Amino acid sequence: xxxxxxxxxxxxxxxxxxxxxxxxxxxxxxxxxxxxxxxxxxxxxxxxxxxxxxxxxxxxxxxxxxxxxxxxxxxxxxxxxxxxxxxxxxxxxxxxxxxxxxxxxxxxxxxxxxxxxxxxxxxxxxxxxxxxxxxxxxxxxxxxxxxxxxxxxxxxxxxxxxxxxxxxxxxxxxxxxxxxxxxxxxxxxxxxxxxxxxxxxxxxxxxxxxxxxxxxxxxxxxxxxxxxxxxxxxxxxxxxxxxxxxxxxxxxxxxxxxxxxxxxxxxxxxxxxxxxxxxxxxxxxxxxxxxxxx
Ligand SMILES: Cc1ncc(C[n+]2csc(CCOP(=O)(O)OP(=O)(O)O)c2C)c(N)n1
Ligand code: SF4
Numbered sequence: 001x002x003x004x005x006x007x008x009x010x011x012x013x014x015x016x017x018x019x020x021x022x023x024x025x026x027x028x029x030x031x032x033x034x035x036x037x038x039x040x041x042x043x044x045x046x047x048x049x050x051x052x053x054x055x056x057x058x059x060x061x062x063x064x065x066x067x068x069x070x071x072x073x074x075x076x077x078x079x080x081x082x083x084x085x086x087x088x089x090x091x092x093x094x095x096x097x098x099x100x101x102x103x104x105x106x107x108x109x110x111x112x113x114x115x116x117x118x119x120x121x122x123x124x125x126x127x128x129x130x131x132x133x134x135x136x137x138x139x140x141x142x143x144x145x146x147x148x149x150x151x152x153x154x155x156x157x158x159x160x161x162x163x164x165x166x167x168x169x170x171x172x173x174x175x176x177x178x179x180x181x182x183x184x185x186x187x188x189x190x191x192x193x194x195x196x197x198x199x200x201x202x203x204x205x206x207x208x209x210x211x212x213x214x215x216x217x218x219x220x221x222x223x224x225x226x227x228x229x230x231x232x233x234x235x236x237x238x239x240x241x242x243x244x245x246x247x248x249x250x251x252x253x254x255x256x257x258x259x260x261x262x263x264x265x266x267x268x269x270x271x272x273x274x275x276x277x278x279x280x281x282x283x284x285x286x287x288x289x290x291x292x293x294x
Pocket of ligand 1: 053057103
């Protein structure tokens, strides 16, 4: 396959706050795509990006590939629909912690359970940032936001443990200030056949600036046995965020690929009635389709 040089920027004005961790995620994702295209492993027309609602969701406006903006909490149904309609596509979703683990949590669990062949990237900034900082499922206990001025009384969910115990076949954690690490992880996730979940620790400089905290807390794991669920769970559980972001961190946080196994994917075992909608790429007369519908 020949080397593809694309202009992956759309040229739209980026509206994130200066210093937001989303900038790093965008840079790493574009780099990952360009490398996959140049290496001939993926064709640009195979990629479809889907964004949720929130600051993170704007990312799809800044990447010049096929894209779809989902409703709040509905990134995973859209990703799975795209895959079922055309199994030759590689859908990649971007979701916030609120989007995916509050409004959309049941979709996440079921997509992992059925090993839907999609990739989802979680921008975990521990709050509903676009709506000016309410607590989400990943806000630490004691977190002070607009909806919890006295401190969040609940324990946070651990997204990686949830992904692993729900059936995800690829689970990784990475950090939005480490573009090299994110690029490598994104490439592996996109190439994984099955449900690939990437947890990005994303500083929100306006409402919960975890930059310094994570910089001191994270360390890279390599050489771990990615086929061992027990080892993956052990790494996944090592995740503590102090609500006051006090330094030094009480515990260190591993980043890396924790788990990668092969299992049949949903789109292969799905019992089709008439085959996928896009069974082939032959042109379809829109008039004929409309006749069938009316
Ligand atoms: C069903 C529904 N509920 C609530 C909202 C309001 N809303 C819009 S953005 C947002 C916060 C998004 O937070 P998160 O998903 O964590 O993304 P972030 O802004 O932090 O990137 C909320 C609650 C909505 N648009 N739709
Ligand atoms: S509010 Fe937070 S997440 Fe949203 S753009 Fe600003 S820094 Fe980023």
